[in-house]
Amino acid sequence: xxxxxxxxxxxxxxxxxxxxxxxxxxxxxxxxxxxxxxxxxxxxxxxxxxxxxxxxxxxxxxxxxxxxxxxxxxxxxxxxxxxxxxxxxxxxxxxxx
Amino acid sequence: xxxxxxxxxxxxxxxxxxxxxxxxxxxxxxxxxxxxxxxxxxxxxxxxxxxxxxxxxxxxxxxxxxxxxxxxxxxxxxxxxxxxxxxxxxxxxxxxx
Numbered sequence: 001x002x003x004x005x006x007x008x009x010x011x012x013x014x015x016x017x018x019x020x021x022x023x024x025x026x027x028x029x030x031x032x033x034x035x036x037x038x039x040x041x042x043x044x045x046x047x048x049x050x051x052x053x054x055x056x057x058x059x060x061x062x063x064x065x066x067x068x069x070x071x072x073x074x075x076x077x078x079x080x081x082x083x084x085x086x087x088x089x090x091x092x093x094x095x096x097x
Numbered sequence: 098x099x100x101x102x103x104x105x106x107x108x109x110x111x112x113x114x115x116x117x118x119x120x121x122x123x124x125x126x127x128x129x130x131x132x133x134x135x136x137x138x139x140x141x142x143x144x145x146x147x148x149x150x151x152x153x154x155x156x157x158x159x160x161x162x163x164x165x166x167x168x169x170x171x172x173x174x175x176x177x178x179x180x181x182x183x184x185x186x187x188x189x190x191x192x193x194x
Contacts, residue, residue: 039150050136065158
């Protein structure tokens, strides 16, 4: 089932409420990079994000190099950003609060 | 401590013994992509690779999108491929054997 894409006004609101995230150049995704002390700490964070993603049935595009994790959120079923992305981003931010 | 880079002959031998892996265009890394049925299965595989990586103290550059995992192995301390990469690649292949 298609998911509604955020309107431009909604997108601005989401970005204002998620100051650590940046809009990708094509406006179809939001991105955030994380840096930890070690791979072990980065992995522990990823494990928690994996559980959030599975629970929300919404999964990140992400990469890891040693102590760094880069996360991109987009909704394929919406062809861009949806409320699913802002919800997952907020939950990820909470892990680090 | 610097790690010796594989010689060209050693590299050829490693590639011959790891048929699922391909040499990156710049010859400084090997890469393999994996596809699973679900995110859960992809994540389970990643968890096992994370343990191997930590045990070998050699970590992949990797990314995940839902059921797909892409792994790049290179040795920064060697400025390219080393025996550490072939060792980790072999251990990863064993997980799927």
